[in-house]
Amino acid sequence: MNPHPLTPFGLPSDNGGKDLGLFLPVANGGWILSKNKPELDGSYAYNRQCALLAEQAGMDFIMSMSKFRGYGGETRHWDSSLDPIVLMAALSEVTKKTRIVTTLHTLLQNPAVAAKMLATLQQVSGGRAGLNVVTGSYKGEFAQMGAWPEDVNHDQRYDLAYEWVRAVKALWSDESVTMHGDYVTLDDCESWPKPESRPFLVCAGSSEIGMRLTSEEMDAIFLSGGTGAELAKNSDRAKAIAAEYGRNIRTYSMMTLVIGESDDAAKATAQHYADGLDEGALAGMMRAYGFLDAEIGKENDFTRKARSSFMSAQIVGSARSVTDQVGDLLEASGTDGLMLIFDDYIKSLPIFGAEILPALRARFPDKVAAAVEG
């Protein structure tokens, strides 16, 4: 439906294939709010192992979030998390092929600092660097360090992000940049080295203005929604907005995979996590999201969903059934790929690489590769 070509980044989606990435567990606990989940300590050692397994599996990218305050509870969920720039620079050295996507908060970083960090990461990674641009949404995370401007609301944080990303792009390409915006000031600002090629830009804005920023300025969007129909609607919308700007972008979603010996075994594992829901961490998450104390502990749509203990949509089953469900979702949604989360990364990534990914590559071939082979 979008007539404009995608900017090529050496990804399967350049030629109609599907991009399959990994969301690294850089914060303790991963994406399961449960006392019964496997041990995920959010350490460099664990994430290094994940990166190597993702590379061996043939995954297209690895991504790190940026987080400054966790949710507490018995498991102290996300209370500890690694710095995404330092982490991804290190992981660039231990991987060769997979793309390296880091995250920066526009509220926290001067764009000239960000431009230089990404230009450096682009050299370190040999041209594999990407950046997830996030505005920062939760007051407690930034007020704790005196970095929450009370007079800048949600949409204005996106106005700031517009100026920020345009400044960063200009610093990557121009000899010198002068810009006097509402939020960004650059005066004859120089930034060297330039990245040899522009880093891949992603964003996960799901509000109207967040989707607009992403469709206008980025190369890919992470969509909200878990079903094929929800994702198809959001994917079409993001691509339609991009087309308004004469652009095309990739659309991704996020999914947790719980892979078991059989469907029943995987379902029992998922139920075990739900049985161990960390109520304290859930309350902490709700507080961070802005729920009032009076609402916490009451039953609502949010808590009903949270009872699963999963922080994202999930697909549960044997390797074979996960393959079919993921394939059906990609087909029904028409999205360009997925960023995957696992309950147990070390156990599941080799299974994903050996059994699931090859079947998905066969079902959604890169059109150029298919033409060459055929």
Ligand SMILES: Cc1cc2nc3c(=O)[nH]c(=O)nc-3n(C[C@H](O)[C@H](O)[C@H](O)COP(=O)(O)O)c2cc1C
């Ligand atoms: C895949 C994905 C990754 C995200 N990474 C971060 C992150 O690292 N740090 C952060 O503060 N927010 C992160 N977010 C939140 C988004 O940036 C965004 O604020 C959220 O989706 C709500 O959209 P809105 O800002 O348009 O309201 C992420 C969201 C998704 C779906």
